[in-house]
Structures are given as structure tokens and as C-alpha cells.
Amino acid sequence: MFSNPTCLIFGKDTIKRIGKEIKKRGVKNVLVLYGSGSIFKNGVYDAAVKSLKDNEVGFVQLGGIKPNPVLSKVYEGIKTAMKEKTDGILAIGGGSVIDTAKAIAAGIGYDGDVWDLFEGKAPVKTNVPIFTILTISATGSEMNNGAVITNEGENKKWSIGSPDLFPKASIIDPSVQFSLPWNQTANGAVDAITHVLELYFDKTENNMIMDEYSHAIVKTVLKSTDLLMKNPSDYDARANLALSATLALNKTNSVGRQGGDWSSHWIEHSLSAFYDVAHGAGLAIVMPAWMDYVYAECIHKWVVFAESIFGITAGTPDEKAKAGIAELRKFYKKIQQPTKLSEINVPYEDLPKIAANASMKGKIGNIKRLDQNDILNILKLAY
Ligand code: NZQ
Numbered sequence: 001m002f003s004n005p006t007c008l009i010f011g012k013d014t015i016k017r018i019g020k021e022i023k024k025r026g027v028k029n030v031l032v033l034y035g036s037g038s039i040f041k042n043g044v045y046d047a048a049v050k051s052l053k054d055n056e057v058g059f060v061q062l063g064g065i066k067p068n069p070v071l072s073k074v075y076e077g078i079k080t081a082m083k084e085k086t087d088g089i090l091a092i093g094g095g096s097v098i099d100t101a102k103a104i105a106a107g108i109g110y111d112g113d114v115w116d117l118f119e120g121k122a123p124v125k126t127n128v129p130i131f132t133i134l135t136i137s138a139t140g141s142e143m144n145n146g147a148v149i150t151n152e153g154e155n156k157k158w159s160i161g162s163p164d165l166f167p168k169a170s171i172i173d174p175s176v177q178f179s180l181p182w183n184q185t186a187n188g189a190v191d192a193i194t195h196v197l198e199l200y201f202d203k204t205e206n207n208m209i210m211d212e213y214s215h216a217i218v219k220t221v222l223k224s225t226d227l228l229m230k231n232p233s234d235y236d237a238r239a240n241l242a243l244s245a246t247l248a249l250n251k252t253n254s255v256g257r258q259g260g261d262w263s264s265h266w267i268e269h270s271l272s273a274f275y276d277v278a279h280g281a282g283l284a285i286v287m288p289a290w291m292d293y294v295y296a297e298c299i300h301k302w303v304v305f306a307e308s309i310f311g312i313t314a315g316t317p318d319e320k321a322k323a324g325i326a327e328l329r330k331f332y333k334k335i336q337q338p339t340k341l342s343e344i345n346v347p348y349e350d351l352p353k354i355a356a357n358a359s360m361k362g363k364i365g366n367i368k369r370l371d372q373n374d375i376l377n378i379l380k381l382a383y
């Protein structure tokens, strides 16, 4: 079954359409969420507020959502929404702001502590409509039904998902991403590539259309990121990267597959939970190390990956697979991402603690089921 109800509005000068999208769904008063203030510098806030006012949509605002968003902010948002009697949420920002919006919506729909939902103690249900204006392409949260929040008291970076959490409408104007610092553009590119590969490297066979779709997304991200390194204001490159990131995790890429592997994400979320690492940077370190550890379990798929993405034609299957992984690392280095845990100052003696955190819910992964010891081995390879 494939279903994605989010209305995606994509292109230059589209932010002005947000007010109409909200109004036509009968929403009268939104909670506007944002991060640390980039939206005030690049004109996004002004354009959004003008559109709300033009369409007589009322709003209250709550800023200060940080990357790797935290549970305390979710509680604050639930309180504000209840007090101000808002009937919808508009998230303006990246995955962190959008995920906070989803968690607030989930919390409003639940008579108890919202963290229960992350612990799986109750199903996520809400009728609070979510709208987004995306300002950084990375997570796909603008067009999916997941949210990741850190319980900062317990070092748990966990997720929720529900059909009710798909945004009603999301706006992507790629030109607002001209203002991104380079490392954020690169983090987003790594996240998009990793989403594709998490889904690609599972045990599904003969799903040629989705494999070729995956190759197309990854190749587009590689090429667009290259172009943006030379010219961060290249609109077409921004637009190609943006659409790729959305398609990487809006469920299209899951069609006919078995749900993907997701080990690299589990491990990275534990890194972020302890050290506040940017999600993409953590993935640039973890996924190639995970590949080193598991590729032999499904070598023919790594051969196709190496051939199709990086044009590697020479060598034995083992040599080709290794060359593909090496090319991925090389690309991450080229775009100035870290590829080793030692580069981001994670203490070596902390590795067992990270492995324990990542296996708190049991074994992870699909290509190879990984226990705590496997995860520790991967972390050592990543060091
Ligand atoms: O806070 P502001 O001022 O907005 O600055 C942000 C933030 O510092 C900045 N930024 C965003 N747009 C900008 C801009 N700066 C200048 N110009 C712009 N146009 O970028 C920084 C990072 O923002 P953030 O929202 O944290 O980035 P991202 O979209 O990568 O989100 C990462 C979070 O999403 C989670 C990650 O784990 C992480 O917590 N994920 C969510 C997923 C989902 N919901 O489906 C899946 C992912 O795998 C991921 O786990």
C-alpha cells in the first residue's frame, strides 16, 4: 500500500501561498514554530506572516527550537497551543522544527505524557493539522509521517510515526536555502543519500524500478551538491537537491521493499543523543563503517551500488563493493563532512555506552541483525 496525503508546493516564490492553504482547510489560528532565527534574516518569516495576514489566519509564535530538538520544547509547545487555543501548527524551518510540530500535535491528541508515545505505550493519534515551510532539505519530514525527538533527561533520541502526522501541505522554495551555511547543505545531502541507502540495502530482490529510482536520487544528490560547493546560489542545483531529499524519505522509495535496514540511523541517533552531533555529520561517519561491517552479507547489492552510482567496472565482486564504499567516503570528505568519530571528539572509552544506547530496544537492522557487540564493532571501525 502506498499513500501520501501531503500536498507539496514546490518552486520559487511559493511561500506566499501558505495562508491560503491553511485557510482553505478551515484552520483559523496557528502556532508558528521556528528555530534560532535564520528565518528572520532571509525573509522567510516576513513572507509567511504576510501570507497569514492576507488570508486572515491568526497566529502565535514559539521560537528557539534547536537542532536535535528536545522534549522540553515539545512540552512548552503543547502548553502554548492549549493556552492560546490554536487549531493548527505551522512549522517554519528544517526537520527539527517540523518534528517538534509533529510531536506537539501528537501530544495535544493524547491525554498523558507525550513521551509515552515514543515509548510505544499508546498509539499516536491527532487531528491537529500540520503545515510546513521547509528551509533546509535533508530529512523528508516535510512529506512524511515520522518525528524524532530527544528526551534530554534520559539520552534517548527516539521516534514516533502515524498516518495523522503527515503535514497537510508543505512549501519548498529552494531559493530560501541560499542562506544555508555550507556544513548544513552538506549535512542535508548526506541525510538524503543515507535515507535512500537505508531503504536500498535490505533483502528485497528484483525490485528494479525502485533500485533505479534510488540510483537516480543518489546521483542527483552527488551532482547537485558538487555544483552547490562551487556556487551555493545555483537555483537549479538547490531545487534538484531539495526534491531529491524529499523523495528520499516520503515513502515513494519504500514501495515494494521490506522497510529498509535503518541500523545507521539507530546508531547515529545515539551519537546525537549524547554529543549533539548534527544528524547528517553523524551519518557520514556511521554509514560507511556499517557498510564495511555488513557488505559481505549481500555483496551482489553492493556491486550494483558501486557500478550504478560510481561507475566502477573493474575488479572482483569484493573489490567492487569495497571501491563503492571508498567512493562514498571520498565524496563525504570532499564535501567537508567528518568520516571518523575521532574527528568529532567522541571519547574512545564512550563507545560501549553508545552501543548500549543504540541497542536499548533490542537488535537492529535487516541486512544483518546487529546486537550490542556488533554495534560496538561498527563504532570501532568508525573511530
Ligand atoms: O534554527 P535555525 O535558525 O532555523 O537554523 C537552522 C539550524 O541551525 C539552520 N537553517 C535551516 N534553514 C536555514 C538555516 N540556516 C540558514 N538558512 C536557512 N535557510 O540549519 C540548522 C539545522 O536545522 P535542522 O532543522 O536541525 O536540520 P535538519 O533538517 O537536518 O533536521 C535534523 C533533525 O531531523 C531529524 C534528525 O535526527 C535531526 O534531529 N530527522 C528527522 C526525520 C524525519 N522526521 O523523518 C528523519 C531523519 O532521518 C532525521 O532523523
Ligand code: ZN
Pocket (backbone or CB within 6 Å): 139, 191, 194, 195, 265, 279
Ligand atoms: Zn536521517
